[in-house]
Amino acid sequence: MTARAMIATLILGLSANHQASAYVLDGSSWPDGKTTFHIGITNHGSANSPSGISWNTAFREAAGKWNAQSNFVFTVDENDPSNPCAGVGSYPQDGFRNGADFRPKVCNQVDGTEDDYGNKTLAVTVSYVFTSKPEEKVETDIFFNDAESWDIYDGAARASFDFRRVALHELGHVMGLGHEESNPAIMQPTIGDNYSLLADDIAGAQALYGTGSGPGDPPIRMSIEEPFNGDVKSGISNFRGWVVSKNPLVSLTLYRDGVLFDTLDHNGKRVDVGNQFPDYPGSANSGFSFTTNFGLLSAAQHQYRLVARDNQGNTLEKTVSFDVERFDNAWVGDDNLISLDNASTQISGSREIRINGMIHDGKEYQVILNWKKARQGFDIKEINRTQ
Ligand SMILES: [Zn+2]
Numbered sequence: 001m002t003a004r005a006m007i008a009t010l011i012l013g014l015s016a017n018h019q020a021s022a023y024v025l026d027g028s029s030w031p032d033g034k035t036t037f038h039i040g041i042t043n044h045g046s047a048n049s050p051s052g053i054s055w056n057t058a059f060r061e062a063a064g065k066w067n068a069q070s071n072f073v074f075t076v077d078e079n080d081p082s083n084p085c086a087g088v089g090s091y092p093q094d095g096f097r098n099g100a101d102f103r104p105k106v107c108n109q110v111d112g113t114e115d116d117y118g119n120k121t122l123a124v125t126v127s128y129v130f131t132s133k134p135e136e137k138v139e140t141d142i143f144f145n146d147a148e149s150w151d152i153y154d155g156a157a158r159a160s161f162d163f164r165r166v167a168l169h170e171l172g173h174v175m176g177l178g179h180e181e182s183n184p185a186i187m188q189p190t191i192g193d194n195y196s197l198l199a200d201d202i203a204g205a206q207a208l209y210g211t212g213s214g215p216g217d218p219p220i221r222m223s224i225e226e227p228f229n230g231d232v233k234s235g236i237s238n239f240r241g242w243v244v245s246k247n248p249l250v251s252l253t254l255y256r257d258g259v260l261f262d263t264l265d266h267n268g269k270r271v272d273v274g275n276q277f278p279d280y281p282g283s284a285n286s287g288f289s290f291t292t293n294f295g296l297l298s299a300a301q302h303q304y305r306l307v308a309r310d311n312q313g314n315t316l317e318k319t320v321s322f323d324v325e326r327f328d329n330a331w332v333g334d335d336n337l338i339s340l341d342n343a344s345t346q347i348s349g350s351r352e353i354r355i356n357g358m359i360h361d362g363k364e365y366q367v368i369l370n371w372k373k374a375r376q377g378f379d380i381k382e383i384n385r386t387q
Pocket of ligand 1: 179
């Protein structure tokens, strides 16, 4: 019952032969100013380009250029690649993970199609947003046209296309930048001799995510880490995240499904946040969390909205939508009422376990567990009453 109610925004990639105001925004961005790509890029089976540089390295370098010149933070993980086609056709879903690879087709997770690249299109970035929150990206995948000739180099364009500058361009789309038709920019729709971020690109990134550390910082930054958008919750689990502010915060108010739920303390130890945002006072003690029984909510989609307000009148709010899966009885005190005696298990896909015939307080259920990276363990994905 994990509703994947999303819309895909197909951002046309860089074209090989197409004549290319200031920076252009595509209308959606990442609420926390960061995202992670999970890559294992190969072209025609090879991890290395003709230059000898691996595709992964070039992708990482392109991400690093944006990191160095903007507030946005790309993380590139090479340990557990996400197939950018995950969720399309016979490719199993793998959560809202960003993938990038050479592919013969562009895969669209919403309608399950694999489409041809446009005429002379070198690469395509597909962005996904929830229909309920169209301004916040939740997943992006980059498709590099496997039929083209590729290499990695700086300087003037050659017959083989430079993968690194195309990755740089596509990562701009990932951040939320559109095509720049007028000013010199890596975000121009046509590939050329430029292989760097230019002033117009950096201005666009700053418009989306603020300037680098300093007086241009947003007054408040905040992240809800759990549940995350699209999460599935059941039983007793956490609500947690962090908030930092230039000025003293006067309130941090949580609404659940539109109703005032609680005001939160926000002084939990968060060394990682302190390291990432040293310019914000008290950022190393900026965490909030509480434990709650999600099983007491109805088996449906729910929403938390968190609103931070400082003493200057600045506010920032974040919203997460998540699904609740539950047993009919949300709290069973007697372990004897839980039984797997007549149950069977089935492995489905590479990261999913199905338990059929579990008895929970006299009723029979199918329980589906899958691997959750955020928790580094198996967690409940679905609870289905079977009798
Ligand atoms: Zn483009």
